[in-house]
Amino acid sequence: MKQEEVFKLFEETGALLNGHFELRSGLHSNRFFQCALLLQYPRIAGRLCEVLVEKMKQELADLEVDTVIAPAMGGITIGHDVARALGVRFIFVEKENNELKLRRFKIREGERFVVAEDVVTRGGRVQETIDIVKENGGVVKAIGILVNRSGGKAQFDAPLVSLLDIEPVTYDPSDCPLCREGLELVHPGSK
Numbered sequence: 001m002k003q004e005e006v007f008k009l010f011e012e013t014g015a016l017l018n019g020h021f022e023l024r025s026g027l028h029s030n031r032f033f034q035c036a037l038l039l040q041y042p043r044i045a046g047r048l049c050e051v052l053v054e055k056m057k058q059e060l061a062d063l064e065v066d067t068v069i070a071p072a073m074g075g076i077t078i079g080h081d082v083a084r085a086l087g088v089r090f091i092f093v094e095k096e097n098n099e100l101k102l103r104r105f106k107i108r109e110g111e112r113f114v115v116a117e118d119v120v121t122r123g124g125r126v127q128e129t130i131d132i133v134k135e136n137g138g139v140v141k142a143i144g145i146l147v148n149r150s151g152g153k154a155q156f157d158a159p160l161v162s163l164l165d166i167e168p169v170t171y172d173p174s175d176c177p178l179c180r181e182g183l184e185l186v187h188p189g190s191k
Contacts, residue, residue, distance in 0.1 A: 049081030123154030
């Protein structure tokens with residue numbers, strides 16, 4: 001599946017929003033990928049995750065993993081579908097006091113992971129998840145993402161594979177032309 005086809009699915013499902021948005025990273029943007037609007041269509045979401053796994057296997061010939069882990073909330077559906085496509089276990093980390101924690105699951109020493117996420121701008125949640133895996137004795141073999149909107153800036157210790165790579169328009173809140181225009185600031189994602 002080509003990037004144009006993935007982009008079109010986001011548009012067709014209403015998951016690509018236009019306006020004035022504050023991203024989880026704190027930056028402002030004129031576009032927002034609200035993956036939940038795409039994920040409400042399980043066949044589309046499942047197919048995209050299958051394509052993501054196919055791409056990961058092509059790009060990472062030695063991809064051998066035991067488990068997929070995802071940060072809650074946005075990554076849960078993605079992680080579940082990626083794990084299904086890989087035929088492995090799925091777990092997630094979740095917020096506790098505004099920090100991601102491993103609460104419900106255990107990681108075995110040497111357990112090999114794919115970290116799955118819906119959208120990355122700076123990669124903070126992915127990095128927190130990687131840190132949790134390492135702190136608990138696991139090894140991150142790859143990162144699978146539907147939309148990498150970091151413009152190549154999000155870097156990790158494991159290979160990153162994404163279906164859609166874009167360089168978004170983002171603004172520092174102190175110098176945002178959308179703010180100066182007086183456009184209403186929307187916080188559509190999870191905080």
